[in-house]
Amino acid sequence: MAGPAGLVSKDEVKLLIWQAKNVNKSYSSRAGMFKSRRHAVLSDVSLQVGEKEFVGLVGESGCGKSTLARLALRLERAESGNMYLAGRSYADYQDKQEFYRSIQIMFQHATAALNPRWQIEQILEEPLRYLTDMPPAKRQEQIREIMAAVSLPASLLNVKPGTLSGGQAQRICLARTIILKPKFIILDEPTSSLDVVIQEQILELLRKLHQESGLAFLMISHDLEAIKRVAGRIVFMHEGRVVENVKTSRLHQVKNQVAKRLVNIGIVNQGGTK
Template sequence: MVWRGENLNKSYCSRTGAFTSKCHTVLSGVSFHVGDKEFVGLAGESGSGKTTLARIALRLEPAESGKLCLAGKSYADYQDRREFYRNIQMMFQHSSEALNPRWQVEQVLEEPLRYLTELSPEKRRERIREAMAAVSLPASLLRVRPATLSGGQAQRVCLARAIILQPNFIILDEPTSSLDMVIQYQILQLLRKLHQEQGISFLMISHDLGAIKQVADRIVFLHAGQIIENVATRQLNQVKHPVAKSLADAARL
């Protein structure tokens, strides 16, 4: 398997007085995995713990307890930050926050190659052209800044940046939430194409179960920080938990 989390726990605490504090559990005993070349959806309402789980998976914040493995190695065994991030990348929800507005698209795509690989300038340019082609964007957009891109183009640039290191595993955080229906469909088709042709494992985090079920092999449901269902997409109509069932029913409307 490409990624695994076991018994992950996370709480946030805030002071309520000089000597007292109140803690809120965000993740409680969360365990699941993403297999090699598997496309998994992580569904749940807002506040269910999805984004926190993604941040923990990316080492942007620590879990309080539990075990994490990536590409067959425990997170604790990744002493080289560059090796870790060559294996895992993320496509963030808001392209406006993920893309540096002062840089041209070419600079945005070159940054991870400069800092996380030892590729020559010529090889970096070649990898950039390949990534742009993979997300169906013309090379002419390499010289423009993100503000001039349409919403769909900006999401494709974010995806190109995620795949440019050729990682084993990519986390997609609400990749279609800010797009109209036509562009949503195009992005989902592109994700399916990359999954099939490049064999990338994906974890797609979304509250939109309708979008998830178009691309995912398996769907994990998260509610109040706990896994409540873990089913193959083709068995979605068999979920039992009331929250998962209500999400599944809504996706059929």
């Protein structure tokens, strides 16, 4: 059984891949013409992801999920607290390349970031070229391997993103996220912009990738039903705090009232609970 506050059970997970410990983050907002006020977005957030785990992070819009993801990727700094990747504090990663080889994120609307002028092959090669010393022949091999892993034909390598279907484009984004074989992968709303049929296919693909690769994933979503399909453990956030942490098979046992409501409703909409 999962423990409190987003932490894994020591009986079930031996090695932690990623950890946020007592993280706090706030932003300034205008309060009148000359004043600004700080409001807390993350309050004392602790969350752990173990080796080979697939963890879901669910909560209402604005509760701080994406902020946590941006902090995890070092795109912003926390005011206090610590984060750890593969047992090392973020402060110990002086080498940016080493850090970003170990952790990758797929953002919501990732397909919009696919360079329309590049062929798919160039798009997939870019992280290998800049973050590894891999020779060209090995890069080609890796690209073909990753296309097979996301169930796309190698013939698509020569086309540009504009010719792809929505589902194919999402698979390419996923391929680019995992091509470096990072230790830890964050997926921020990976299916929310897709229609139901494609959503289903991408969730199935994620399940397959997780099973076959044994990598650790954290999937952020409003959609508890989608998270239930892929995650072994689910962490609930509410107003910047982790309020519940439970194995997916024991969702019926959640105690926190907010989490209970979300479990009963199933889906959290952009504007709050349905």
